[in-house]
């Protein structure tokens with residue numbers, strides 16, 4: 001019986017292949033490779049220290065991002081995965097406050113994404129993107145985070161940022177106030193340090209749970225991250241330009257695998273936050289010591305004139 005059924009299945013499958021081959025043009029695209037997915041490495045549990053998470057689906061509106069072999073714009077896939085991640089996180093921990101910088105196909109500048117983050121002040125800003133490269137063999141996951149101020153040649157204002165209207169410092173007039181400027185720098189430096197911790201944990205988790213090629217953590221002065229007062233990372237979840245990976249990415253199974261990998265990374269980051277054993281920034285020796293109490297976490301210190309944490313007026317989607 002089993003042999004008969006197998007024989008019929010093989011015959012049916014062969015007929016199907018012949019039909020597909022006859023229908024397919026000579027330049028048929030490479031089919032999606034089998035999905036590798038070792039799966040989540042951690043048991044699901046409520047979050048301890050991570051209470052607010054801002055997920056930023058890359059691009060949107062007139063900025064489609066990259067369009068790869070599956071011919072679906074990055075902006076749509078990033079939003080789809082962001083919503084899947086939000087929904088899954090709400091199942092894992094209904095108490096976790098998860099919001100999106102955009103929940104529709106709209107234009108949103110990089111500065112406005114950072115601005116929304118600073119108004120709401122989550123424990124982590126997680127930007128989701130998909131990659132592309134001229135070399136079709138490029139594949140895998142990489143996590144981007146900020147390099148410290150002044151470490152990248154060509155940074156427009158070494159030691160200070162210039163975000164124009166989106167700068168909280170500019171809005172509340174701390175520019176020119178030495179104490180506020182030092183505190184402002186200190187908060188950003190602490191956020192940058194913690195961002196690197198988050199990036200390393202996310203990258204390790206993503207590779208372990210998806211089995212993807214490890215492109216490692218990269219640091220740079222990424223515009224979407226450099227205005228943030230909290231740790232921020234960009235996860236480039238895969239290459240839409242890769243002939244196999246690019247066809248897997250639109251599949252629900254690939255996205256579910258990636259979502260679980262992201263949750264592993266968030267759980268590891270939560271564990272680190274809860275323990276509090278992460279590096280914090282120390283003030284530049286050439287500057288006057290800021291009025292921060294000994295032992296206080298500079299990341300949690302709010303400049304006296306900063307409006308962050310107090311009733312944001314923007315209604316995030």
Ligand SMILES: [Zn+2]
Pocket residue numbers: 058059065066074129130
């Ligand atoms: Zn992108």
